[in-house]
Amino acid sequence: MKKILLLMILAVVFILGACKGGGHNTLDEKEEAVPTSSKSPINIPLINRKGEKTGEAELVETDKGVAIRVMAQGLEPGKKAIHIHETGKCVPPDFKSAGAHFNPFNKEHGFHNPKGYHAGDLVNIEVPVNGKVDVVLKSADVTLKTGQPNSILDGDGSALVIHEKADDYKTDPAGNAGNRIICGEIVREGN
Ligand SMILES: [Cu+2]
Ligand SMILES: [Zn+2]
Missing domain, CATH: 1.20.5 (Single alpha-helices involved in coiled-coils or other helix-helix interfaces)
Structure with a gap:
């Protein structure tokens, strides 16, 4: 028992x-x-102020953040600012629809700003005399992984924006870079 x-x-x-x-x-x-990384690249068209396709960008998640290959033509030569803006909407001609710089951590603008910088800030690109660029930019401050505060694919997506002038890396909120001349919506296909 x-x-x-x-x-x-x-x-x-x-x-x-x-x-x-x-x-x-x-x-x-x-x-x-929970969705984590998507290693498949995102290809997005880039449009100019007339709404014409003038290039494309490819974004891919790497071990050190996001690599952004920018291929565009028909640009004025010189240094140009390029940023990731907060809203994935490119309405020409001014592209104000893309909103401010992507800034999930409430910083000020610019790599040289003591209160900076925005997660969406990137280094200037140099356009040669033929007006064509093919460069790869890297950002360890953003991710394509969903569900993270610094995900550029959250909610309404984000936008890659090229400006007419160089970024001075210090003037809040946008580096004194002038008009927005090229825009690409960073969104997953089907979103
Ligand atoms: Cu910008
Ligand atoms: Zn900024």
Whole structure:
């Protein structure tokens, strides 16, 4: 009789243990089910102030943030500011629809600003005399992974914007870079 009681107690303990284990596994699966990285590149058209396609950009998640290849033509030669803006909407001619610089951490503008910089700030690009650019920019401050505060694919997406002038890296809120001349909506296809 005592033996049977002991066996029953052992069985109850075993079942309780199994339930706990089961619960833990479910939690793990939930965590894994949250979308993380998407290594597939995103290709986006770039449009000018007339609404004409003038190039494209390719964004890909890397171990050190996002790599952005910018290919465009028909630009005035010289240094140009390029930023990631907060809204994935490019309405020509002024592209104000793209909003301000992508700024999830409430910083001021510019790499040389002591209160800076925006996550969407990027280094200037240099346009040669033929007006064509093909450059790769890297940003460790943004991600294409969804569900993160610095995700440029959250909600309404974001926009890649080229300006007519260089970014001075210090003037808040936009680096004194002048008009927006090229814009590309950073959104997942189907969004
Ligand atoms: Cu900008
Ligand atoms: Zn900025």
